[in-house]
Amino acid sequence: MDSFTFYNPTRVHFGKGMINMLGRELEALGINKCLLIAGGGSIKENGVYEDVTGNLNAHSISWTEGWGVQANPTLHKVRQLITQARDEQVDAILAVGGGSVIDTAKAVAAGFYLEDVWSIFRSEAKLEKALPVFTVLTLSATGSEMNSFAVVSNTETKQKLGTGHPLLFPKVTIIDPAYQTSLPKQQTVNGALDAMAHVLEYYFAVREAHATRAIDNSLLKTIVEMTDILVNDPNDLNARSNLAWCATLALNGISGAGMNGGDWACHTIEHAFSALHPHIAHGAGLGVIFPVWIEYMAERQPSLFGIWAKEVWGEPSIAMGLNRFRAKIKQWGSVLSLRDLGIKSEELPVLLDMIMSSTRIGGISKFTREDVEALLLLAF
Amino acid sequence: MDSFTFYNPTRVHFGKGMINMLGRELEALGINKCLLIAGGGSIKENGVYEDVTGNLNAHSISWTEGWGVQANPTLHKVRQLITQARDEQVDAILAVGGGSVIDTAKAVAAGFYLEDVWSIFRSEAKLEKALPVFTVLTLSATGSEMNSFAVVSNTETKQKLGTGHPLLFPKVTIIDPAYQTSLPKQQTVNGALDAMAHVLEYYFAVREAHATRAIDNSLLKTIVEMTDILVNDPNDLNARSNLAWCATLALNGISGAGMNGGDWACHTIEHAFSALHPHIAHGAGLGVIFPVWIEYMAERQPSLFGIWAKEVWGEPSIAMGLNRFRAKIKQWGSVLSLRDLGIKSEELPVLLDMIMSSTRIGGISKFTREDVEALLLLAF
Numbered sequence: 001m002d003s004f005t006f007y008n009p010t011r012v013h014f015g016k017g018m019i020n021m022l023g024r025e026l027e028a029l030g031i032n033k034c035l036l037i038a039g040g041g042s043i044k045e046n047g048v049y050e051d052v053t054g055n056l057n058a059h060s061i062s063w064t065e066g067w068g069v070q071a072n073p074t075l076h077k078v079r080q081l082i083t084q085a086r087d088e089q090v091d092a093i094l095a096v097g098g099g100s101v102i103d104t105a106k107a108v109a110a111g112f113y114l115e116d117v118w119s120i121f122r123s124e125a126k127l128e129k130a131l132p133v134f135t136v137l138t139l140s141a142t143g144s145e146m147n148s149f150a151v152v153s154n155t156e157t158k159q160k161l162g163t164g165h166p167l168l169f170p171k172v173t174i175i176d177p178a179y180q181t182s183l184p185k186q187q188t189v190n191g192a193l194d195a196m197a198h199v200l201e202y203y204f205a206v207r208e209a210h211a212t213r214a215i216d217n218s219l220l221k222t223i224v225e226m227t228d229i230l231v232n233d234p235n236d237l238n239a240r241s242n243l244a245w246c247a248t249l250a251l252n253g254i255s256g257a258g259m260n261g262g263d264w265a266c267h268t269i270e271h272a273f274s275a276l277h278p279h280i281a282h283g284a285g286l287g288v289i290f291p292v293w294i295e296y297m298a299e300r301q302p303s304l305f306g307i308w309a310k311e312v313w314g315e316p317s318i319a320m321g322l323n324r325f326r327a328k329i330k331q332w333g334s335v336l337s338l339r340d341l342g343i344k345s346e347e348l349p350v351l352l353d354m355i356m357s358s359t360r361i362g363g364i365s366k367f368t369r370e371d372v373e374a375l376l377l378l379a380f
Numbered sequence: 381m382d383s384f385t386f387y388n389p390t391r392v393h394f395g396k397g398m399i400n401m402l403g404r405e406l407e408a409l410g411i412n413k414c415l416l417i418a419g420g421g422s423i424k425e426n427g428v429y430e431d432v433t434g435n436l437n438a439h440s441i442s443w444t445e446g447w448g449v450q451a452n453p454t455l456h457k458v459r460q461l462i463t464q465a466r467d468e469q470v471d472a473i474l475a476v477g478g479g480s481v482i483d484t485a486k487a488v489a490a491g492f493y494l495e496d497v498w499s500i501f502r503s504e505a506k507l508e509k510a511l512p513v514f515t516v517l518t519l520s521a522t523g524s525e526m527n528s529f530a531v532v533s534n535t536e537t538k539q540k541l542g543t544g545h546p547l548l549f550p551k552v553t554i555i556d557p558a559y560q561t562s563l564p565k566q567q568t569v570n571g572a573l574d575a576m577a578h579v580l581e582y583y584f585a586v587r588e589a590h591a592t593r594a595i596d597n598s599l600l601k602t603i604v605e606m607t608d609i610l611v612n613d614p615n616d617l618n619a620r621s622n623l624a625w626c627a628t629l630a631l632n633g634i635s636g637a638g639m640n641g642g643d644w645a646c647h648t649i650e651h652a653f654s655a656l657h658p659h660i661a662h663g664a665g666l667g668v669i670f671p672v673w674i675e676y677m678a679e680r681q682p683s684l685f686g687i688w689a690k691e692v693w694g695e696p697s698i699a700m701g702l703n704r705f706r707a708k709i710k711q712w713g714s715v716l717s718l719r720d721l722g723i724k725s726e727e728l729p730v731l732l733d734m735i736m737s738s739t740r741i742g743g744i745s746k747f748t749r750e751d752v753e754a755l756l757l758l759a760f
Contacts, residue, residue, distance in 0.1 A: 005394070005401075009387075012387070013383075014638070017383070208618045211598075211622040211626045217598065218591075218595045219594070226590070238588045241638070242588075242589070245381070245637060254634060258395075
């Protein structure tokens with residue numbers, strides 16, 4: 001088990017009706033005015049917007065609204081919202097949405113005090129101050145509601161980069177799983193695949209981290225069980241709750257304790273897919289690349305991948321475990337190839353170049369250009 | 381899955397050599413002088429004292445020392461150390477030890493600003509201010525290093541009471557598992573039993589909390605596996621690491637998320653054992669009472685206890701699961717009856733009265749006097 005530091009000061013209020021804690025928390029921290037950041041408007045349809053603003057009103061907290069954050073959120077939008085936050089002199093950012101909205105909120109909170117927010121994504125500047133971030137989660141997937149990371153796409157340079165800083169931990173996160181019962185099936189599945197991928201990025205990194213791998217087995221198995229229920233009955237609130245909590249734990253430090261930072265080759269590779277084609281959902285892209293990565297890497301450390309097959313899937317061989325993993329992705333209505341994601345064969349060289357522009361590809365994978373090329377071909 | 385709030389701001393530095401983070405953290409928080417609280421002196425024998433004070437010196441942090449905290453720490457000692465902390469005008473408490481030392485440190489930190497520290501244990505006063513607490517863990521067991529609880533014994537009234545407050549979360553905790561390789565076997569076992577008991581107090585509370593129960597299965601199984609290794613080879617650093625992290629997670633909020641606060645009947649009952657006989661180790665007492673509690677409660681909710689037998693022990697029946705649990709406790713050199721703990725049959729009525737003086741016995745157990753009497757007889 002490797003050395004690690006665990007620190008996660010986000011306060012999570014989890015459960016039906018927990019929105020009532022929002023205004024109280026903002027008030028306790030002396031917040032007068034928020035920038036409420038949201039997506040395309042679904043929160044106006046499912047009652048979440050009404051709950052949030054009703055609670056803000058009840059605590060006399062004013063707000064300005066920044067709408068229109070899309071999947072694979074853009075630097076362009078972040079900059080626009082930073083300007084709005086400054087013009088409106090807000091003292092907090094309130095994200096109401098999924099990972100894209102929350103990542104945008106973190107970037108705005110960080111950029112508020114920076115000359116150029118992109119500089120922290122390019123590791124050219126150090127964050128020293130940020131507005132406090134509060135979140136109301138409406139889609140369990142990225143884990144952003146309880147971590148200090150944000151990923152943003154620069155559509156001009158076609159780069160999708162991440163940043164992280166303790167100042168970006170949300171102060172308070174509200175997770176009401178009832179807010180997710182209206183989600184389309186494929187969004188639920190993409191969320192589940194994203195959460196599974198987060199666990200898997202850590203899973204194979206350090207053989208000796210038994211405690212963490214045992215927890216990771218629990219997370220993976222529970223995510224599969226709950227998603228199985230939800231693809232048939234999206235209104236099962238208890239399955240929503242359990243899936244939601246697993247997705248939060250999948251990237252809040254617990255799933256990676258003692259795992260030396262994990263691998264993250266698949267995330268680096270997937271980021272290129274969605275940077276090239278913003279319509280590709282992050283979870284769907286991960287569902288394509290992860291089984292291929294496991295197949296490719298299992299040659300190097302068969303015994304460790306055998307543990308995964310046995311513990312997560314109850315199968316005696318890696319091949320059978322992979323078979324189960326792929327069958328599950330298909331059964332959930334997701335795809336298994338780059339072709340089915342809508343990527344064309346002539347785009348593979350472009351993707352390869354985009355991926356190879358990263359400083360490193362995988363903490364344990366340590367992929368060369370040849371490795372990535374092979375992976376893309378296998379995934380195609 | 382029940383609603384819950386998860387909040388745990390303790391920063392944990394985990395791993396060999398992490399003591400080097402201590403002085404840096406104290407300095408960063410502007411601490412000039414600590415009250416270093418410790419037990420009987422074992423930290424002077426195993427090099428921990430030297431590491432700690434060397435690091436404090438390197439960062440020009442001064443300290444005063446308060447020795448002599450014993451297992452089942454006393455209110456008397458807490459009061460003495462509060463006086464010392466005030467006289468010496470410290471601005472932080474540094475616990476170097478196991479759960480007793482850390483609980484004492486929290487009580488001192490809280491009592492520093494109170495007229496009577498016992499008032500918060502009796503729920504007669506509200507904590508509004510406390511000195512910051514830092515800990516260097518030397519025995520994984522109570523989880524106190526990453527939670528906001530403290531338990532203290534009042535030897536005059538023979539009461540063992542707990543308190544909890546967000547102000548009592550340690551600011552920073554150092555867990556170097558190498559510090560535990562010198563522990564006697566039975567202390568390791570008592571620690572493991574204590575950690576298992578913490579998980580079990582939550583395990584049966586809410587049937588629908590699948591995610592948390594899956595994690596709890598992982599913790600219980602990993603604790604058993606690692607303890608099996610350590611009773612044979614106390615120097616296995618990786619087993620120490622994995623056991624240590626499980627013990628921390630067993631009572632930092634993760635093992636009980638959505639479990640409605642858990643049960644805690646066994647802890648209430650065990651506190652009476654060690655209040656009556658301070659030589660009884662908390663973990664050893666729990667090892668006696670928990671199998672009996674499971675046997676007694678399984679009649680009420682057989683399917684839930686069947687899950688435990690299957691998931692933790694791989695057994696198809698509760699009886700077989702219990703058999704495995706008891707055999708394990710015995711194999712580790714711990715005892716299974718009150719008699720073997722050194723309690724006499726004529727003391728049972730005294731214990732019964734002590735236990736019944738609690739406001740409630742078990743969140744799910746909801747034990748009556750008859751229940752507790754039966755349990756004590758079965759445990760004898």
